[in-house]
Amino acid sequence: MAFARVLVPPSVKRGEAIEVRISIRHPMETGFRVDDVGRTIARNTLKEFVCRYNGVEVFRASLGSGIGANPYLRFFITAVDTGELAFEWTDDAGERGDAKAAIAVTA
């Protein structure tokens, strides 16, 4: 289950900073824990997180075992054009997830 909740302001002025907030459902298993019978639980954390704004990469993060479950990211980008923010992430298990958010830029 890889899905997320995204929040961006509904409309912004060109050149202004936009606050982007995203919360991703992920167990972020560290690989250091064991189950009830002592077997190691395989590591499974998010690895790469990328945000593209109309196809241009504007934010990238490398996550690992130091980040808790269900990571919450908050960052700022500059509003350029009306369009779409596309988020994409991969984890150790090789699963990919994505989310999208529309941005309306006024002059």
Add this chain to the structure above:
Amino acid sequence: MTPWAGALALAAAFAVSAQTPPIPAASLRSGITYAGADVRAMQDDDLQNPGMLWSERGKALWSAAPAAGRPSCAQCHDDAATTMRGVAARYPAWDTGASHVVDLSERIEACRTVKQGAAALPREAEDRNALEVYVASMSRDMPIAVVVDGPARSSFERGRAFYYQRRGQMNLACANCHEQNVGKRLFAETISQGHGNAFPAYRLEWQSVGSLQRRLRACLNGVHAEAPSEGTPILTDLELFLAWREQGLPIETPGVRR
């Protein structure tokens, strides 16, 4: 409080009439008021609150089509925002079909398995909790108001007896902490009044959403007592007693707790 005063207080708690909860309505404090500013901020902001991820998942399940020819939740119950408003505040409640008191999780599961013909989900399964969070979150800010009279009475009394019964290696009843020592410290934690109004809640220790029954089991393990597995009727009885004890507190689901 001196020991004999504590004993008197506990005796008084036993003696009060069934219609008078042990904590006066004006003194009820939700568990969140004992939490630090960081946890409070997390619960108050729907995007930072990880429990909302479960609510989002529950929303998808609400309209997802089950087995062929069976209705989805939305096809019978329409928009949850209106039809499910206030439902969580009434549970646990007597269920005529099942002939016992059921909590919200069991009620939803009955609908899933009987009406939708879906495969049964065990308690604490992610989707089961997700659906419960979604339904319960529709009653956010509504005061808890359960019915403990009529057929639910015996279940309620069993719950109350469990609450005031000392148990486990530490020989503690729920009331010893959550009525007699509220506000004092237990290691790094402040002892709360022990209300379940935020559940199913996201617990940071679990790094996931869990039901009230799971939380009760954690407390029972804490006093080194035998913890009945989730779904055991006595836990539902206890849930009913707790809901009556905290009646009037607003529902916070999905809450955030340490």
